[in-house]
Amino acid sequence: MIRITGTGAVSSAGWGVPAMMEALDSGARPELSELVRERKQGEPVSTPVLRVPAAPSTLPKSPRLRRVSPVSKFAAAAAMEALGAERVAKAASGEIRLGVVCALFNGCVNYSNRFFGEVLADPSVASPILFPETVFNAPSSHLSALFNSTSPNDTILGDGAEVYTALEIATEWLLRGDCDGVLVVAPEEIDWLSSEGLRLYSGNAIPSEGAAALYLEMGGEGPQLLSIPDPVLLGGGVDRVAALKEAAFAAEASDDGRTLLADSRSGVASFDAPENEAFRAWAGPRFSVKPVLGDCFGASAGHQLVAAVERLRRGDANEALVVTLGGNEQAAACRLGR
Amino acid sequence: MAFRADQPPVSALRPVAITGAGILTPMGADLAENSAGFRAGRTAFRPVDLFDVSRQRVGTAGQVDLPNSAPGVSRKAWQRMDRGSRMAWLAAREALDAAGLSGGEMPVVIGTSAAAMPVGERYYLQAIEGKSKRGQLTRVETYQPQFQMMEMMRALGVRGPLRIVSNACASGANAIGHAFQMVSEGKAERVLAGGYDALCQLVFAGFDSLQALSPSGIPRPFDAARDGLALGEGAGFVVVESLEAAKARRANIFARVLSYAAATDIHHLTQPHPEGDAALTTMEKATRAAGLEPEQIDYINSHGTGTPLNDVAEARAISRWAGDAVSKIKVSSTKSAIGHLLGGAGSVESVICLLALRDQFLPASLNVREIDPVVEFDLVQQPREAVVNTVLTNSFGFGGANATLIFQKEVLS
Numbered sequence: 196m197i198r199i200t201g202t203g204a205v206s207s208a209g210w211g212v213p214a215m216m217e218a219l220d221s222g223a224r225p226e227l228s229e230l231v232r233e234r235k236q237g238e239p240v241s242t243p244v245l246r247v248p249a250a251p252s253t254l255p256k257s258p259r260l261r262r263v264s265p266v267s268k269f270a271a272a273a274a275m276e277a278l279g280a281e282r283v284a285k286a287a288s289g290e291i292r293l294g295v296v297c298a299l300f301n302g303c304v305n306y307s308n309r310f311f312g313e314v315l316a317d318p319s320v321a322s323p324i325l326f327p328e329t330v331f332n333a334p335s336s337h338l339s340a341l342f343n344s345t346s347p348n349d350t351i352l353g354d355g356a357e358v359y360t361a362l363e364i365a366t367e368w369l370l371r372g373d374c375d376g377v378l379v380v381a382p383e384e385i386d387w388l389s390s391e392g393l394r395l396y397s398g399n400a401i402p403s404e405g406a407a408a409l410y411l412e413m414g415g416e417g418p419q420l421l422s423i424p425d426p427v428l429l430g431g432g433v434d435r436v437a438a439l440k441e442a443a444f445a446a447e448a449s450d451d452g453r454t455l456l457a458d459s460r461s462g463v464a465s466f467d468a469p470e471n472e473a474f475r476a477w478a479g480p481r482f483s484v485k486p487v488l489g490d491c492f493g494a495s496a497g498h499q500l501v502a503a504v505e506r507l508r509r510g511d512a513n514e515a516l517v518v519t520l521g522g523n524e525q526a527a528a529c530r531l532g533r
Numbered sequence: 534m535a536f537r538a539d540q541p542p543v544s545a546l547r548p549v550a551i552t553g554a555g556i557l558t559p560m561g562a563d564l565a566e567n568s569a570g571f572r573a574g575r576t577a578f579r580p581v582d583l584f585d586v587s588r589q590r591v592g593t594a595g596q597v598d599l600p601n602s603a604p605g606v607s608r609k610a611w612q613r614m615d616r617g618s619r620m621a622w623l624a625a626r627e628a629l630d631a632a633g634l635s636g637g638e639m640p641v642v643i644g645t646s647a648a649a650m651p652v653g654e655r656y657y658l659q660a661i662e663g664k665s666k667r668g669q670l671t672r673v674e675t676y677q678p679q680f681q682m683m684e685m686m687r688a689l690g691v692r693g694p695l696r697i698v699s700n701a702c703a704s705g706a707n708a709i710g711h712a713f714q715m716v717s718e719g720k721a722e723r724v725l726a727g728g729y730d731a732l733c734q735l736v737f738a739g740f741d742s743l744q745a746l747s748p749s750g751i752p753r754p755f756d757a758a759r760d761g762l763a764l765g766e767g768a769g770f771v772v773v774e775s776l777e778a779a780k781a782r783r784a785n786i787f788a789r790v791l792s793y794a795a796a797t798d799i800h801h802l803t804q805p806h807p808e809g810d811a812a813l814t815t816m817e818k819a820t821r822a823a824g825l826e827p828e829q830i831d832y833i834n835s836h837g838t839g840t841p842l843n844d845v846a847e848a849r850a851i852s853r854w855a856g857d858a859v860s861k862i863k864v865s866s867t868k869s870a871i872g873h874l875l876g877g878a879g880s881v882e883s884v885i886c887l888l889a890l891r892d893q894f895l896p897a898s899l900n901v902r903e904i905d906p907v908v909e910f911d912l913v914q915q916p917r918e919a920v921v922n923t924v925l926t927n928s929f930g931f932g933g934a935n936a937t938l939i940f941q942k943e944v945l946s
Contacts, residue, residue, distance in 0.1 A: 196538060197536075197538070234660075234661060234662075234663075235661050235662055259802070295797075299699075300677075307653075307735065308657070310735065310738075310739065311654065311657055311734075311735050312661075314734060314735060314738040315658075317588065318588050318589055318738045318741065318742070319588055319589075319590070321738055321739075321741075321742045322742065323742040323743045323744070326738075326739035326740075326742050326743060327739075327743075327802050327803045327931055328802075329735070329739065330646065330701050330931050330932060331646070331699040331701075332699055332700050332701050332930070332931070332932040332934060333802065333931075333932060335932070336797070336799075336802060336931070336932030336933055336934075337802075339797045339799050339933065340799040340802075340933075343799065344797065344799070345796050345797050345798070345799060345810075345811060345814065346796070346797065347795045347796065347797065348700070348795075348797040348932075348933070348934065349698055349700060349707065349795075350698070350699045350700055350932075351696060351697055351698055351699065352645075352648065352678045352679065352697040352698075352699050353678075353679045353695070353697060354677070354679050357679075360694075360696055362536075363535045363536050364711075366535075366536040367536075367714065367718075370542065370543070371543075371714075371718075387660075388656070388657060388660065391660065392656070392669075392673040395666065395669055395670040395673055396670070396673075419538060420536070420538065421537065421538045422536060422537040422538065423535050423536040423537075424535060425535045425694045426694055428683070428692065428693075428694070428695070429683075430683050430687065431687070447537075523674065523677065523679065523680050523683070524679040524680070524683060524695065525694075525695075
């Protein structure tokens with residue numbers, strides 16, 4: 196029996212799961228800020244965003260985290276919280292074989308942006324410190340180093356629903372006995388490139404950043420992972436409403452009035468229409484993280500999962516269906532039970 | 534169902550075969566051209582003209598001649614794919630054809646490191662230069678790796694769950710490893726798996742900034758005076774299939790996949806542990822899982838980048854792994870001929886291993902003038918005809934991703 200025995204989150208609401216849950220429970224969106232940059236000709240471009248508050252001093256001290264970009268700091272903080280001090284110590288001493296799977300949509304955009312700017316200006320002085328941090332698997336590599344783990348470590352790329360595939364990989368590793376526990380992490384950072392990119396899809400979207408982490412192991416205390424069906428592929432001509440319904444059906448969720456639905460709606464009408472239609476008649480409790488926390492790209496689905504786990508833990512429901520419409524690749528779902 | 538709590542545990546692992554392979558490298562556009570090139574000991578480096586290299590320390594790489602169109606792919610579909618995806622399509626098409634498959638339902642596992650970075654570069658340039666957002670939404674959409682791979686799958690006529698692994702330079706090997714595990718555990722009957730990467734300015738400049746590129750442009754893996762790697766581009770794909778399904782449809786069997794192992798080197802973000810600890814782990818795990826002893830491996834296609842630190846670490850790992858048998862272990866690095874294909878390296882080198890099995894030869898480590906004293910194995914410096922039944926390939930990446938795959942001729946399995 197695979198259980199989610201630890202959760203961690205960094206969001207625009209703050210560092211930690213309690214801050215995120217408090218924001219979600221109150222429904223109060225954190226304060227927007229402006230991300231401003233200048234074009235080459237000097238005219239400014241401003242984008243409203245939700246940023247993660249300044250980092251607390253509780254971030255782990257590690258040589259690996261000295262020069263990293265925000266995405267790795269978010270990942271580290273969420274992972275530390277999901278593991279907890281006792282398991283961190285066990286991993287460090289080799290008592291736990293700890294696997295790491297990171298799911299990314301954007302990746303390390305800040306350093307990629309900075310490094311490419313340096314390359315265009317004068318490649319002969321482009322920083323060798325920045326470049327390795329532009330590689331997609333830098334955050335997950337830092338996590339393995341931080342926890343002294345030589346077990347498998349995978350970084351996977353996809354749309355906003357990719358974290359479900361990360362969960363699936365974690366189940367494979369656990370069932371195969373490759374690891375004693377697996378950290379599934381979905382971290383994202385923003386810069387002007389990605390924020391402006393999101394708002395090309397809709398001027399009402401609020402780009403955000405953060406990370407979510409789930410710790411999975413065989414047994415232990417925490418909600419059970421009941422099913423992760425294969426994601427339903429999107430693409431040309433695929434009806435998104437049908438894709439969402441198919442994903443939910445494949446997860447074997449029952450809308451019995453007591454099953455919690457964690458969806459991926461954002462408050463942007465054009466984005467939300469398929470989910471509004473697919474789950475119009477949902478009888479049980481339902482919540483969305485994006486209207487409060489902003490659109491965290493791939494991390495939002497992680498926040499959905501963490502919030503669903505927390506609500507199961509506190510007894511809000513016996514089962515939860517977590518469903519995400521990813522954007523341009525997949526509609527994905529998973530079912531959790533207490 | 535990918536996972537369900539009540540699914541029965543895997544009772545027995547199924548034998549796994551490779552029924553199709555395809556390759557596109559600076560050496561050539563298909564299996565035949567690559568086999569001929571590696572058997573002749575050719576190299577394939579040239580000046581890079583895809584982007585401005587005039588201010589870089591190095592101006593050459595293994596650049597591919599890419600056709601402007603592909604048979605059976607509409608002009609519109611070809612244009613939606615970026616350079617890397619086109620390479621992936623060509624190699625994947627060859628792999629499917631070799632497997633006797635036109636397309637169909639199957640999971641797809643892809644390894645890439647840079648993905649569609651050139652598209653991201655164009656988006657960035659437009660954003661900083663212009664006031665116009667014209668074309669930017671298309672660039673944002675087509676920059677995304679999953680968009681590119683979905684386009685490629687559509688153009689191949691393949692439909693199934695997509696998994697994109699991005700573990701830097703081990704990605705391609707990880708992709709084949711994931712596919713092997715899916716098939717051996719009964720999650721899929723067949724999987725299309727491979728890796729690709731195209732040359733792009735950001736990555737080229739990145740390796741140059743690290744001073745990892747050989748100033749001469751000539752990589753010399755395992756040479757005492759080696760001074761860096763050369764970059765290349767390309768793609769390698771395989772069809773990974775259960776042996777039972779392959780035999781049932783009388784498919785051509787290139788080889789059996791015996792094992793896959795992965796581990797993480799936590800020594801440093803960009804430097805391997807000096808003793809090659811993680812490489813030793815994956816080689817030991819892979820040979821143990823395959824039920825083999827090191828002396829039963831006829832050939833190792835090493836990661837062998839040609840950088841000072843990588844080659845020492847890998848050579849030490851091979852010595853520790855092989856023990857007394859080390860002098861009999863034949864090793865080469867085909868990066869000496871085509872360069873380092875980054876996310877594509879592991880899958881391309883896997884396909885080169887399949888060519889070695891099929892055509893019974895050992896590709897060479899070229900450009901070696903004096904072998905580094907740390908090398909205790911038999912470094913293959915010229916292509917050789919040889920009896921090759923079992924091969925091992927290593928792939929290591931930034932961030933400490935380490936992977937090993939073992940393939941064997943079907944007749945022995």
